[in-house]
Amino acid sequence: MKTQLELAREGVITPQMKTVARDENLTPEYVCGKVAQGEIVIPNNPNRKNQKVVGIGTGLRTKVNASIGTSSDIYDIDLEVRKARAIQEEGADTLMELSAGGDLDKVRQTVLDSTDLPVGNVPLYQAFHDTARKYKNPNKMDPEFLFDLIEKQLADGLSFMAIHCGINQFSIERMRNQGFRYGGLVSKGGTFMVSWMEYNKKENPLYEQFDRVCALMKKYDAVLSLGNGIRAGAIHDSHDRAQMAEMIVNCELAELGREMGCQMMVEGPGHVPLDEIEGNIMLEKRMSGNAPYYVLGPLPCDIGAGYDHITAAIGAANSARYGADLICYITPAEHLALPNEADVREGVRVTRLAVHIGDVAKYPDRRDRERLVSLARRDSRWDDMMRLLMFPDKAEEVRKSRSPENEKTCTMCGDFCAMQRGMSLFENDIRGDKVSPKGDMPN
Known part of the structure; x- marks a missing residue:
């Protein structure tokens, strides 16, 4: 099976490209050309029938992702289903299933059955979760188990994955040399991968075997979203050497992945002061060859807990304005608790409004x-x-x-x-x- 990227390079306009073009009021030729260049991705795993077709990238409406998932404290599958349905009702474009507690296979399949949105995840969550259950130590994760798990999750129908390929020994050394951080490490997957590398004195297998990751993603024509595992969790850490080391690697990997025929996105930072957002997006676009940019937030200040959906909306509007392509919502529960159904509804609404504000500025002809x-x-x-x-x-x-x-x-x-x-x-x-x-x- 050829990927959307490979077909576009052959000049084939797929049904998915036609749907994106119709939804965005663009020509199929435009969409096909941008997919061929790696500037538009279409997460659409063929193993999952009847899912919504969504385009992400240059010239398209800025999309909204909403994340759900259990934790070690709250495991309620019915709640996750209600949240998934609420997210779709409120108009999100994609959904990430990020469970880290309970029967993760059951949660994933139940969520996939409850929505027709493209669904993504972070495979490291289950890899470390299952390893900790088995060995009482997540650092004993077997890389072969991780790769097998990625394929298993893809076979279930996931259409995109945030995979932390850009963390390596060099970026960890930057962290040490700069005296760690004000806000510490905030990515669960990224932090546990750093822990694994330190414990085992080995390089990140997702970085070492990047071609293997791409081969798995290509097999299911899923979009590889290069995870932002060393993103800043405080505005004082924004664009520090560790974050930039990972960003450079991710942008380079985006180029390599496209050469292999894999659809690629790059993930962006969490906490960024307002005056740095434009520069951050410029760097990602220039270094990655305009790969679609998936931005988490961003939050332009650190003191808004309880209203961080508003904090992030300000960052999201600016990110959309300057060229971000997919924005992950923030809910009122951010930094405080696992979101409930009301939180996810509010998070989607505020983020949709924020990216619309950005698009009004980005596309003056669409007002x-x-x-x-x-x-x-x-x-x-x-x-x-x-x-x-x-x-x-x-x-x-x-x-x-x-x-x-x-x-x-x-x-x-x-x-x-x-x-x-x-x-x-x-x-x-x-x-x-x-x-x-x-x-x-x-x-």
């Missing part, structure tokens, strides 16, 4: 919905306005809870409605594209 909602608001056409909003249910709930006497206005201004007074002054002067369209507004 017509903003114009139409403004016209509806100006004209006090409340039903039309509601249809155009991203979250009409929330808007309706607020409006109905505080209904005005005059249905044309709202209780913010009442008789002093600026929109009503402005229209009374300038209604006869409206012309051009400032004239409201006739008929029903589009959704």
Whole structure:
């Protein structure tokens, strides 16, 4: 079986490319060309039938990923199913199943059966989890078990994987030489791989046998997302030598993976001050040959726990603006607890709004919905306005809870409605594209 990348290089426009083109209002030729260059990926493992087709990359709408998963403290498969369904209902584009407690095979299969979104994971979680159960020491993980597990999970139908190939002895040495970090290590998979390397005095097998990783991913045409295992967990660690060492390796591996015919993404950092986000994305794009960039957050400050979905939304809007292609949501529970169903709903909504803000800046020619909602608001056409909003249910709930006497206005201004007074002054002067369209507004 050839991958989407290999087929695109032969000039073959696949059904998946056609679907992406239709959904994004682009030509199939454009999508095929960008897939051939490695600038668009389509996570679509053929072992999983009827999953949603999603394109990630250059020229496309910035996508939102939402993550779920059990922990050693909370193991509730029904909760994970409810979260997976909530994530899809709220409009996320992809889902990562990141369980680290309980029967991980059962959780993964149950989640795969409960959604048609493309699903990804981090195989190191189960590799270390199962090894710890068997030997009481995750550092005794057998690399052969890890590679067998990657294939097993791919055969189950996972369409993308975050695999920590870029951690190596050189990046660990940078960590030591810089005096460790303010925020420590925050990636579970990355930290346990560093621990394994230190305990066994060996190189990362995912880095040493990168061609083997790519061969497995190609077999199932899954997207290899090069994990950000040494990402910064504090803005004071942003772009330190250890993080940059891993980023350089990941960008180089992205190029090597594409040469092998494997679809590739690069993962980006967690905590980044606002003034560094543009530079971070520029570096990834330049060093990787414009590989799709999957950004975790980012969080531009460290003191927002409880509201870190808002903190991350600010970072996400800027990341989308400057060229990030896939943003992993943050929920209100970040840094505090395992998210519940309400947390994941709020996380998806806030992140969707954030990436839309970024896309409004990134694609100035795609702002017509903003114009139409403004016209509806100006004209006090409340039903039309509601249809155009991203979250009409929330808007309706607020409006109905505080209904005005005059249905044309709202209780913010009442008789002093600026929109009503402005229209009374300038209604006869409206012309051009400032004239409201006739008929029903589009959704």
